[in-house]
Amino acid sequence: MATTDVGWIDAGTRPRPLVDRLHEWVTTVDHKRLGLLYVGYGLLFLVIGGIEATILRLQLVRPHNGFVSPQVFNQMFTMHGTTMIFFVAMPIVFGFANYLVPLMIGARDMAFPRLNAFSFWLTAFSGLFLYFSFVGGFGLYGAGTAPDVGWFAYAPLTAKTFSPGHSTDYWTLALLVSGFGSIGTAINIIATILSMRCPGMTLGKMPLLVWLNLVMAGLVILAVSPLTAAQIMLLVDRYLGGHFFDTQAGGSAVLWMHFFWVFGHPEVYVLVLPAFAFASEIIPVFSRKAMFGYPVMVAATVAIGFISMSVWAHHMFTVGMTAAGNTFFVLTTMAIAVPTGIKIFNWLATMWGGKIYFKAPMLFCIAFLFQFLVAGLTGVMMSSAPFDWQLGNSYFVVAHFHYVIVGGILFCIFAAFYYWYPKVTGRMYSETLAKAHFWLFVIGFHLTFDSMHVPGLLGMPRRIYTYEPGRGWDTWHLVTTIGVAFQAAGVLAFVFNLVRSYVRGRPAGSDPWDAWTLEWSTTSPPPEYNYASVPVVKSRRPLWDLKHPEDPDWKYE
């Protein structure tokens, strides 16, 4: 990211030495730079996690395959899951929040810029620490390299007895430290939104992206903190000889499951709410209509936040709970589909009767609507405890949550990349390459994750490193692995587009989409101070008011 383009340091003079510019990035407390660092860091780990997924798929491409050993397979699915959730999805989500929230509320920076930098570097070093296990796990005390206990690390597998060496310690400590980083950023986002809004922007006039990120940050605080507590307990067990999850001394393995999923399920909503946020900004702009049902969208978001705290044990139907427990979690899990469904109808109603422009961000959002609906439907299927007893821990579950995370969240993240790329870099991306990315990825996604459902229905459990031929799984696994090639090609087009357009894209101007939120009123890329003078807003679409003084929104809201 050349500082000369940005023009905040003596534009026109000779570019400063590389060391100086690197130093600026390392010591920065600017929310935009930290946002870009978060996103860049997430993209780096996306490639690493993607390579791990490819290794898993190559191993499963045919029965009795010997591409990797069972031990390596265990490490790969553990590292793939941990990486994708904690070091890809969370950093990218936080990166966008960091970059966009202050701009959208007309603020100069986040509420606590130094806490912001501190949180980023905690996340960054915890990721490096996790991956150091590949080399460090050998060298220190012998047994074990990368963690291999699965991304939810069920007890008693994590006990010293069953997990000697330090591989599990790397997992625990990395998640503990990144958790502190996440909590720090969440506190920062909440304080920024509640205390830094520009004059006139009451809570009811905030862009939906800001609202959804506020709820997301609240969920991070209520979800990641229990995980932090559970990791401290695991450390007490492993280092001080405690018995929290030590089944031989009366400890409970099921308690760990509860603690993990009290984090684990709201975490899904931590990731999906920002995806909803992107869709809620992009769909109105490319439908040339104001968002349909803004208050209902806000209410549905808050409802999702509350309900998501009470659904965690649907991950544990197969463990065996009481009838009352099962009933409660079946009902709450089904209930959360209601506010989510309301959102889907609101997005559809926004598009209804609009003048739709099928640019890349909109294409990704439309695919998201369809795929997220399917993901939600398989979710409702499994919310029913008897159905879950049949398919819990099967490949059907794997297909379901990848449909949510890839088909829902990742598609929206791609949409957000294309939508805000002109703002961040000042240049337009190549629409041709973006469309190639879209179609390759849609085809690859459906090849991989549609066919993944079937082996699950046919009884294939998750996390097995190979399988017998003749069970009807072979073809489905072959198709699943072929889809990976399409997805990889799509991501290649995406990365190439980002890099090429940064150098050769045509200048974007400050408002290439004729959009309505505040960030499009400042230059692209925005100056370090964001706005020369503090904006004052009167409605949810301040730029519409500016462009249409004869018919401003605030007359109707």
Next chain:
Amino acid sequence: MSTASANPDWVLPDRGRVGMFSLFASESAIFVIFIVAYLFYAGKSVSGPTASVLHLPVLLTVCLLSSSWTIHRAVAGLRRGEVGSFAGFWVATIVLGAVFLGGTALEWRHLIHDEGLTIRTNLFGTTYYSLVGLHAFHVTVGLIALATVALLTAGGHVKREHAARVDLLGLYWHFVDVVWIAVFLVVYVVGR
């Protein structure tokens, strides 16, 4: 959209307080998980000492709770610009907090040496030391922060305009007190 001029009507919550209360939400969630674990394992130890070896730490509780009053007086004094009154009550808060921490140390010494209860003895030991220790850790962090402000005061750096910031530290101290009430009730009253 227009440009902001002086806008006296536009007042938003103080970011320091919002941040602090968000931190409390996070800390509360952490303590809730530890309290749930404590209650879940209450009476489930298969061997070794149980909660019946505990004595009610009444004096320590009185010390810690009254330190909330002293820190409140300290901040109120600074708001009025009375640095002397501030320093006096502030140091009193530190002394009361230190007494609490020292009392906890003596209690643990008794449990370890006389009762033979360590963190690895049984489930009670694990959950008791973790929960009470987590709280003691928060008291320690608070004392370090309070001592830092005390040193700054001794150097003449704390003035009336810093009252709002010092008040944030006071909020944290109150929070640690409230958590102690919960821990006290769970460990020494309900769980014993």
